[in-house]
Amino acid sequence: MERISAPRGTQDILPPDSNLWTQLEETIRHNGERFVYGEIRTPIFEHSELFARGVGQDTDIVSKEMYTLIDRGGRSLTLRPEGTACVARAFLQQNLANLRGLPQKLFYIGPMFRYERPQAGRYRQHHQFGFEVFGDPQPEMDAEIIAIAISIFRALGIRQFEVDLNSIGCRECRPVFLAALKKELAPHLMELCTDCQRRYQQNPIRMLDCKKETCQQMLDQAPHPVDFLCLQCQTHFIRMQKCLSALGFSFRLSPRLVRGLDYYTRTVFEIVSPELGAQNALCGGGRYDDLIEILGGPPTPGVGFAGGMERAMLILQENQAPEPLRLDVYLVPLGEEAYSQAMLLAMRLREAGIRTELSYDRRGLSAQLKVANRKHARFALLLGEQELKEGSLLLRNMESGEQRTISKSEVLQSISSVLAV
Ligand SMILES: [Zn+2]
Ligand SMILES: [Zn+2]
Numbered sequence: 001m002e003r004i005s006a007p008r009g010t011q012d013i014l015p016p017d018s019n020l021w022t023q024l025e026e027t028i029r030h031n032g033e034r035f036v037y038g039e040i041r042t043p044i045f046e047h048s049e050l051f052a053r054g055v056g057q058d059t060d061i062v063s064k065e066m067y068t069l070i071d072r073g074g075r076s077l078t079l080r081p082e083g084t085a086c087v088a089r090a091f092l093q094q095n096l097a098n099l100r101g102l103p104q105k106l107f108y109i110g111p112m113f114r115y116e117r118p119q120a121g122r123y124r125q126h127h128q129f130g131f132e133v134f135g136d137p138q139p140e141m142d143a144e145i146i147a148i149a150i151s152i153f154r155a156l157g158i159r160q161f162e163v164d165l166n167s168i169g170c171r172e173c174r175p176v177f178l179a180a181l182k183k184e185l186a187p188h189l190m191e192l193c194t195d196c197q198r199r200y201q202q203n204p205i206r207m208l209d210c211k212k213e214t215c216q217q218m219l220d221q222a223p224h225p226v227d228f229l230c231l232q233c234q235t236h237f238i239r240m241q242k243c244l245s246a247l248g249f250s251f252r253l254s255p256r257l258v259r260g261l262d263y264y265t266r267t268v269f270e271i272v273s274p275e276l277g278a279q280n281a282l283c284g285g286g287r288y289d290d291l292i293e294i295l296g297g298p299p300t301p302g303v304g305f306a307g308g309m310e311r312a313m314l315i316l317q318e319n320q321a322p323e324p325l326r327l328d329v330y331l332v333p334l335g336e337e338a339y340s341q342a343m344l345l346a347m348r349l350r351e352a353g354i355r356t357e358l359s360y361d362r363r364g365l366s367a368q369l370k371v372a373n374r375k376h377a378r379f380a381l382l383l384g385e386q387e388l389k390e391g392s393l394l395l396r397n398m399e400s401g402e403q404r405t406i407s408k409s410e411v412l413q414s415i416s417s418v419l420a421v
Contacts, residue, residue, distance in 0.1 A: 008124065009118040010124060011125075015324075016323060016324045016325065017322050019322045019324075021313065025109055025129075027152060027156060030155070031148055031152050032107045034151070035144070035147075035148050035151075039107055039108065039109070040087055040106045040108050042080070043080075043086075044111065044113075045078060045080065046080055046089065048066070048068050048076040048078040050086070051078055051080075051081060053295060054294060054295055055085055055261050056263065058202045058206065058262070059206075059260055059261055061082065061260065062081075065081060066078050066079075067114075067115055080112055080113065082112055083108050084132060084261075084263070086108075087108060087130075088132070088288075088295055091104060092292060092297045096134070097135060097298075103134060103141070104133070104135060105132075106134075107130065108132075109128075110128070111125050111126070112125075112128050126309070126310055127308070127309035128306050128307065129306070129309060130285075131145060131148050132304035133145065133304060139237075139240035140240075142236075142240045142266075142287055143240055145303050145305050146244065146269060149271055150271065153283075153312070157315060158275060158276075159275065160274050161250070162251065162271070162274065163250070164252060164257055164271075164272060165253055165254060165257070165268075165269050166253065166255060166269070168266065168268055169225045169233050169265070170266060171290065172233075173225075176228050177224075178205060180228065181222055182200065184223055185218070185222060188218060192210075192215055193214070196212075196215050205258055206260075208258045209259070224255035224256065237266070240267060259285075265286075265289040267287040282307060282312075283305050284305060284306070285303070285305025285306060286304075287303040288302045289301040328379065329356045329378070329379050329380075329381050330356075330371070330372040331349070332372070332382050333359070333383045334365060334368075334384035334385070335385050337385065338387075339360075341388065342383050345411065349412070352412050354412075354419065359371065369396075373398060378398060378399070379397060379398060379415070379419075380395075380396040381393055381415070382394040391408045391409070392408060393405070393406055393407075
């Protein structure tokens with residue numbers, strides 16, 4: 001039979017690496033706890049329209065990268081490509097603003113799906129974590145979001161950070177900027193790439209983050225959102241920078257930074273680390289004061305960030321080796337009579353928190369001890385005919401080879417005390 005392999009762009013996470021993944025998730029959850037954010041788990045698929053409206057029809061994600069399927073009921077469903085639109089949908093649907101009050105502070109961890117060309121470090125099923133706040137318009141909250149991200153990456157062992165920062169304005173001042181941008185570029189339209197020519201018509205702000213060099217040169221010279229901020233947006237941006245300085249975070253203004261999603265307003269940022277070389281981006285985010293309205297809710301400010309967990313894993317892997325599975329007791333019944341007692345005993349040991357594996361291997365003692373060795377068991381616990389008769393067990397220290405008989409009634413106590421050493 002032909003073997004079936006996993007789809008392109010997916011990966012199997014095996015032990016002991018899966019332990020590092022757990023550790024990464026715990027680091028994120030610990031920070032959620034410390035900053036007092038609650039974990040939200042939304043479905044892995046949503047109605048396709050959520051992303052068309054919430055992320056933006058003209059974004060790369062929605063136009064090229066979504067896993068969309070029609071289910072048996074004829075509904076268009078999409079495997080979630082990012083988390084913010086899902087969390088915002090849940091925030092609205094579950095009526096969190098009214099039932100629990102504002103601001104709502106939430107975080108998520110989980111798989112996301114994008115139909116990307118597989119290349120090093122890019123997966124079609126990848127994992128993201130993100131923090132979102134709904135209902136707080138203050139610039140200090142933008143800074144808190146950045147502080148959470150930096151706390152997490154510090155805990156993973158990163159020491160140096162640079163925050164790339166920009167403000168892309170609000171619905172009052174952005175149209176003024178866009179008009180100026182279009183006016184400036186109108187005579188040079190044919191010199192832009194075809195993507196930018198399309199964006200010029202449909203979503204001109206996205207031209208700013210074009211990766212093509214000729215476009216970049218032209219857009220460096222063109223007007224930037226920061227030059228057109230209204231008074232409120234300016235004040236917000238300046239107060240936010242003050243907070244970052246107070247926190248001791250170094251930042252640089254990046255006038256062409258817009259991020260690939262449509263829902264951002266005012267603050268957009270990326271956190272990079274000079275320790276990481278070319279692929280140095282750790283996470284990105286910003287404010288999305290219009291998103292809840294776009295999804296049919298009342299005006300509700302929002303701010304958040306998301307980070308890729310595969311990238312975070314690379315950092316974690318550089319700083320520590322994964323811990324292998326540990327085995328305290330390898331329990332070896334010798335002879336058919338011993339099995340039923342051994343099963344019950346193994347159960348009791350595990351319930352007492354002792355990492356116990358029971359051998360169902362019918363081979364002789366020396367073969368079994370070899371297995372115990374290979375598994376790096378700290379102790380082998382032997383239950384043979386003799387021991388069965390006497391109500392005892394033989395406890396063997398696998399490192400020293402030292403053996404002693406312990407009584408069955410005291411087995412938990414004896415093993416706990418030797419393990420504690
Ligand atoms: Zn504004
Ligand atoms: Zn371009």
